[in-house]
Amino acid sequence: MKKFNDVFVVDDDKVYHFILKNLLKKNNIEVNSRFFENGHDAIEGLKENSKNGTTLPDLILLDINMPVMDGWQFLEEFRKIKGTLNKETVIYMVSSSNSPFDLNKAKDFPNEIQDYFLKPVCLEDICRIFLN
Amino acid sequence: MAFENYVNSNESYTSNQFYEKLLREIPDLIFQFKIEKDNTYSMPFVSNSAMEIYGFEKDFLEHDAGPVITDRILKEDVKAFLKSVLKSRDTLTRWNHEYRVLLPKKGVRWLKGSAKPEAMKDGSVVFYGRITDITANKEQELRLVLSEKRFEFALEASMGGVWDWNLVDNTVFYSEQSMKILDLDETEGINSFENCISKVHPDDQKEYLSDIDLHLKGITDVYENLHRVKGRKGTYKWILDRGKVIERDKSGKPLRIIGTHTDISSQKEREDELKKTLDIVSEQNSRLLNFAHIVSHNLRSHAGNFTMLLDLVDDIQDSSEREETLQHLRTISNDLTQTIEHLNELVSIHTEIKIARENLNLYEFFQRTLNVLSEKINKHDVKIISLIPDDIHINYNPAYLESILLNFTTNAIKYSNPERRLEITYQLTYEKGKKVLTISDNGLGIDLEKYKDSLFGMYKTFHQHPDSRGIGLFITKNQVEAMGGKIEVKSKVGEGTAFKIYFNEKV
Numbered sequence: 001m002k003k004f005n006d007v008f009v010v011d012d013d014k015v016y017h018f019i020l021k022n023l024l025k026k027n028n029i030e031v032n033s034r035f036f037e038n039g040h041d042a043i044e045g046l047k048e049n050s051k052n053g054t055t056l057p058d059l060i061l062l063d064i065n066m067p068v069m070d071g072w073q074f075l076e077e078f079r080k081i082k083g084t085l086n087k088e089t090v091i092y093m094v095s096s097s098n099s100p101f102d103l104n105k106a107k108d109f110p111n112e113i114q115d116y117f118l119k120p121v122c123l124e125d126i127c128r129i130f131l132n
Numbered sequence: 133m134a135f136e137n138y139v140n141s142n143e144s145y146t147s148n149q150f151y152e153k154l155l156r157e158i159p160d161l162i163f164q165f166k167i168e169k170d171n172t173y174s175m176p177f178v179s180n181s182a183m184e185i186y187g188f189e190k191d192f193l194e195h196d197a198g199p200v201i202t203d204r205i206l207k208e209d210v211k212a213f214l215k216s217v218l219k220s221r222d223t224l225t226r227w228n229h230e231y232r233v234l235l236p237k238k239g240v241r242w243l244k245g246s247a248k249p250e251a252m253k254d255g256s257v258v259f260y261g262r263i264t265d266i267t268a269n270k271e272q273e274l275r276l277v278l279s280e281k282r283f284e285f286a287l288e289a290s291m292g293g294v295w296d297w298n299l300v301d302n303t304v305f306y307s308e309q310s311m312k313i314l315d316l317d318e319t320e321g322i323n324s325f326e327n328c329i330s331k332v333h334p335d336d337q338k339e340y341l342s343d344i345d346l347h348l349k350g351i352t353d354v355y356e357n358l359h360r361v362k363g364r365k366g367t368y369k370w371i372l373d374r375g376k377v378i379e380r381d382k383s384g385k386p387l388r389i390i391g392t393h394t395d396i397s398s399q400k401e402r403e404d405e406l407k408k409t410l411d412i413v414s415e416q417n418s419r420l421l422n423f424a425h426i427v428s429h430n431l432r433s434h435a436g437n438f439t440m441l442l443d444l445v446d447d448i449q450d451s452s453e454r455e456e457t458l459q460h461l462r463t464i465s466n467d468l469t470q471t472i473e474h475l476n477e478l479v480s481i482h483t484e485i486k487i488a489r490e491n492l493n494l495y496e497f498f499q500r501t502l503n504v505l506s507e508k509i510n511k512h513d514v515k516i517i518s519l520i521p522d523d524i525h526i527n528y529n530p531a532y533l534e535s536i537l538l539n540f541t542t543n544a545i546k547y548s549n550p551e552r553r554l555e556i557t558y559q560l561t562y563e564k565g566k567k568v569l570t571i572s573d574n575g576l577g578i579d580l581e582k583y584k585d586s587l588f589g590m591y592k593t594f595h596q597h598p599d600s601r602g603i604g605l606f607i608t609k610n611q612v613e614a615m616g617g618k619i620e621v622k623s624k625v626g627e628g629t630a631f632k633i634y635f636n637e638k639v
Contacts, residue, residue: 013433015460019440026447065429096433099425120436 002130004059004090007033010042010074011063011094016119020061023123029130031059038066039074046081056087059129064095064102071095075109082112090114092129094121152180161185161263165201165247167221169255175201176258185243185265187235206232206240221257224249230266242270292392295375297325299348299386304328313371313395315363333360333368340373347377348386355391370400416613420482423606427475434468477607481614487529489615489637494569495522497530498558501537508545512554519559526567527637532611536569539604540631544573547629567637572630578623 009020017035024031032055036042042060049056064071071093078091091112095102096119106116117125155162161184164177182188186204205213209231220227227247232240247261287294293310297303304323306314311321314331332340336359347355355375360368375391438461445457481487498520502509509516526533541556548554552574559570609619616636623629 013437015437015441015464016433018456018460019437019444022444022448022453023440026444096429096436097425098428098432119433120440122440 002029002031003132004057004130005031006055006057006059007031008036008042008045008057008060009033010036010039010060010066010071012037012066013063016063020121020126023121023126024130027123027126029126031130039069039071039077041068042074043069043077043081046078046085050081050085056085057089058087060089060091061094061129062091064093064097072105075112078112079109092117094119155179155181158262159184159264163247163259163261163263165259165261167217167257167259185241185263186233187237204233204235206234217259220247220249220259224251224257227259227261230270241265242267287392292394294390294392296388296390297375298388300388310393313369313393314361315365315369317364331362333362336360347375348389350377350384355389358396369395370397372396412613423478427471430471431468434464434471437464438468474607478610481607481610487532487614489527490530491525492528492530492533493522494524494526494533494560495520497533497537501534501541504538505541505545508542512545512548514545514548515553515555517555517557519557520569521560524560524567526635528635529611529615532608532615535604535611536608536633537571539608540571540633543604544571544575544629547578548573548575549626549628563634567635569633569635570630571633572628574628577625577627577629578621579625580621580623 009017011017014037021033024033034045034057036045039062046056048054062071062074069077075091082089091109092114093106093116095116098118103116106113115129117129158179159181160179161181162177162179163175163182165173165175167173178188183190186200188200202210202213213229213231216229217227219225227245227249229246230242230244232242234240242265243263244266245261245263247259250258250260252258286292287307287309291309291313293313294307295310296305298305302325304325304327306316306321306323310316311318316323320327329337329341336357340357340359343352343357344355346352353376355373357373359371359373361371362368371393373391373393375389377386377389379388380386441457441461441464445454448454448457495518498518502516508514544556545554555574557570557572559572561568561570612619612633612635616638617634619634620632621629622632
């Protein structure tokens with residue numbers, strides 16, 4: 001059973017977008033996914049969907065190191081608008097960074113972050129995130 | 133021995149008995165010494181103390197003590213002894229003399245003699261006097277001289293000065309060396325405490341007063357404070373000041389405190405210098421650590437993508453999707469190569485001990501950079517303002533100079549403000565005789581409060597753009613520092629950024 005229907009993928013790595021799409025396809029996990037290259041675009045996307053009544057994501061896969069607005073800045077912004085979104089959204093961090101700074105920083109968002117996955121994401125990770 | 137009879141009103145003694153009793157109570161050696169006309173001498177009377185002071189045997193009374201008196205004088209003191217005696221005899225003035233004797237049991241002792249000469253009718257001279265053992269005093273005196281000399285030397289060697297603060301009348305006395313250290317004029321050898329405070333650097337006064345107070349109250353054993361003192365020319369010296377209360381009244385109130393101060397300015401300077409070096413090293417260290425994280429991050433993401441794509445490629449049937457996969461593989465391969473190149477570049481900066489320098493025309497290099505970037509410059513309609521004279525040469529590494537100009541120019545273009553035409557200004561100035569290149573723009577600007585630490589730290593370099601800000605700045609900063617220079621940045625969000633590159637041309 002899949003857990004999510006609508007997914008926002010926030011990551012500046014286009015190769016990762018491609019891989020994720022194909023992994024989901026390969027495992028017959030059908031979800032509506034939207035891809036954003038930085039935090040700023042994703043926040044705008046959320047605001048837009050909320051405004052015009054389009055479906056909001058129930059899952060966000062969030063990278064950390066991105067141009068314009070990184071993952072941490074996105075989370076700060078997300079906190080501010082969280083209350084206005086009429087949907088329970090789960091966030092997983094998916095990053096290549098294993099620096100202590102980032103691993104500690106994740107603890108600052110206990111209510112927002114569900115889990116932290118280190119790239120590369122493997123099939124197992126995908127199943128853990130998407131399936132029961 | 134010849135004493136006359138003596139009769140006391142109550143008791144009757146022979147005068148001999150009377151004087152003997154009295155003399156026994158006197159520790160000094162009492163004597164009568166006689167020099168005949170023909171220079172022979174004898175000692176008609178000598179008191180019992182002679183056994184103690186001169187080490188005479190019990191039967192000394194049976195012999196003439198005269199020869200013994202001189203025999204026991206230390207060889208080197210004999211001449212002066214005789215001279216003093218003869219002088220006293222000839223002038224009939226009181227004999228006073230200090231000399232050493234070598235005694236059979238006690239060894240060398242210091243003695244002090246004092247006697248009054250009297251001329252006799254027969255041409256002889258008789259001395260009446262006493263000899264005191266002053267060895268203990270003399271040793272004390274010598275010890276004092278020695279310890280004073282030691283103290284003097286210690287002070288001299290430590291370059292320290294001494295001060296002595298009388299808290300009763302609030303005067304502070306300074307030694308000569310102290311006055312030199314504090315750069316006081318002659319009238320200030322004795323000073324009030326208030327005057328002392330006024331010379332202490334305002335930033336150091338609070339702690340200075342508190343340290344003194346703690347000691348005066350008896351909370352600290354020794355007073356010690358490091359502070360700056362203003363000299364007559366207005367410059368400050370670092371002084372290590374130490375002291376101790378040496379006198380308190382019955383209630384414990386301090387009356388007098390003495391101490392030393394030492395000029396440690398040069399020490400302080402070296403310390404500061406060392407601290408600077410340490411700061412550079414730790415900064416470099418933390419940047420390298422950061423770099424290690426980035427390399428690990430980038431390698432991990434590239435390598436991970438590589439593996440995943442290869443896993444997928446077999447399952448992909450659609451030819452256009454296959455082509456896309458291959459395209460991605462190529463991108464990853466390029467990114468990987470670039471990451472490794474960056475790593476290589478950085479390692480070479482830090483391993484090359486002596487970086488080659490050449491005499492370079494700055495303006496030529498600047499023009500070359502514009503040529504390389506001409507496409508970008510035209511595309512973004514960038515206005516270039518050059519304030520670099522065309523005849524300035526700098527002794528620098530050509531690759532590094534190129535990297536500096538390229539990096540800061542591309543950086544300015546990349547972070548230009550879309551609302552206005554980008555202007556980049558290149559200006560060469562001098563600071564303390566060193567050449568400084570300022571590259572300023574009217575672009576987006578950087579929030580330095582927020583990003584100062586990460587600006588050169590490559591936090592912003594994770595994303596996949598090959599010419600992203602950060603890795604370039606990081607490498608450039610390392611190059612400039614490896615040449616002994618530095619980079620400073622000033623920026624205001626919405627107004628622009630100015631990078632100042634300090635060249636160091638010394639080899």
